[in-house]
Amino acid sequence: MQIVDHFGRKINYLRLSVTDRCNLRCDYCMPEKGVTKLQHRDVLTYEQLCTLAEQSVALGIEKIRITGGEPLVRKGIIPFLETLAKIPGLKQLVLTTNGVLLKQMAGALKQAGVQRLNISLDSLKPDIFKKITRRGDLSKVLDGISAAEAVGFPIKLNMVVMRGINDDEIFDFAKLTLDKPVAVRFIEYMPVIKSRDWQKLVVPGDQVLNQLAQRFPFAPIVKGEACGPAREYKIKGAAGSVGVITPLSGHFCGDCNRIRITCEGMMRTCLFSDHEVDLKPVLTTGHDSDVQDLMRSVIKSKPACHGMTETTSSHNPFTMAQIGG
Ligand code: SAM
Numbered sequence: 532m533q534i535v536d537h538f539g540r541k542i543n544y545l546r547l548s549v550t551d552r553c554n555l556r557c558d559y560c561m562p563e564k565g566v567t568k569l570q571h572r573d574v575l576t577y578e579q580l581c582t583l584a585e586q587s588v589a590l591g592i593e594k595i596r597i598t599g600g601e602p603l604v605r606k607g608i609i610p611f612l613e614t615l616a617k618i619p620g621l622k623q624l625v626l627t628t629n630g631v632l633l634k635q636m637a638g639a640l641k642q643a644g645v646q647r648l649n650i651s652l653d654s655l656k657p658d659i660f661k662k663i664t665r666r667g668d669l670s671k672v673l674d675g676i677s678a679a680e681a682v683g684f685p686i687k688l689n690m691v692v693m694r695g696i697n698d699d700e701i702f703d704f705a706k707l708t709l710d711k712p713v714a715v716r717f718i719e720y721m722p723v724i725k726s727r728d729w730q731k732l733v734v735p736g737d738q739v740l741n742q743l744a745q746r747f748p749f750a751p752i753v754k755g756e757a758c759g760p761a762r763e764y765k766i767k768g769a770a771g772s773v774g775v776i777t778p779l780s781g782h783f784c785g786d787c788n789r790i791r792i793t794c795e796g797m798m799r800t801c802l803f804s805d806h807e808v809d810l811k812p813v814l815t816t817g818h819d820s821d822v823q824d825l826m827r828s829v830i831k832s833k834p835a836c837h838g839m840t841e842t843t844s845s846h847n848p849f850t851m852a853q854i855g856g
């Protein structure tokens with residue numbers, strides 16, 4: 532089964548959020564005063580999330596990324612992942628985490644059938660890490676990364692680059708790829724909550740690459756189909772890779788293959804479109820085929836492009852933790 536939207540894009544990737552809760556409060560993800568937490572009754576049950584995953588796979592989804600909030604803070608996440616991993620036809624089950632709980636959970640995640648982890652890490656300096664996350668302890672994340680490595684997960688680190696905050700650490704992150712097969716992705720800051728003067732924080736991906744080129748010789752990696760939006764490179768002689776993800780300066784909407792479902796059951800076909808469709812009513816009262824029919828029609832309405840640049844955006848502000856990144 533395959534599903535293609537109105538613009539001929541094959542949709543095969545679902546980002547499924549399992550919670551809006553988080554054990555960090557990253558400055559770029561949540562507003563200063565925090566956000567109102569969803570009531571338990573408003574969050575989809577694991578059974579409902581499984582139905583959505585199964586119906587998505589029946590429609591043509593091949594890869595599911597579990598996200599949040601912080602997915603590892605939801606109780607019962609491991610048995611849920613075990614169930615997802617057994618869905619026939621699902622080719623990739625992957626998860627994005629801030630790494631805080633990985634030390635305790637890496638082994639169980641591996642055993643449950645999670646194939647890959649993306650770990651978000653924006654600074655290697657304890658004080659800057661604490662400032663960005665408003666409460667985080669860097670050593671816990673570093674221990675978590677070691678635990679994930681030890682159980683055999685390939686390590687991918689996502690760093691949101693912010694001018695004047697952590698852009699002086701680009702070399703340090705790149706150096707992590709020299710001796711170990713670590714993948715580092717530098718991501719452009721996106722103005723989701725639209726803090727004042729957000730434009731000043733954006734470091735376009737090309738500037739990151741120019742900086743790297745001053746210190747390291749590197750060459751592009753030729754990628755296969757469906758390898759995601761990163762432009763990837765290998766520093767000469769390095770074991771790992773570096774890459775840039777440029778949602779603003781070089782948007783990849785033409786190749787976008789993804790849909791998102793929030794933990795409340797709201798389906799979004801574009802992170803920056805305010806259009807959402809509530810799947811909960813049909814999940815509660817309908818048959819599986821109704822869920823599938825509704826999802827199919829929402830996919831058909833996926834917009835061509837988000838229309839955002841390094842200096843302009845027109846969406847209503849939102850909290851990334853509510854949608855899942
Ligand atoms: N809590 C998990 C984590 O941090 O990895 C998963 C959810 S988090 C919302 C998913 C991703 O969104 C993280 O990699 C985070 O860095 C990214 N993100 C959140 N706000 C962002 C922003 N304003 N610009 C760019 N990336 C952002």
Ligand code: SF4
Binds near residue numbers: 553555557560561651
């Ligand atoms: Fe939590 Fe992830 Fe948002 Fe940071 S980016 S506040 S870790 S959900």
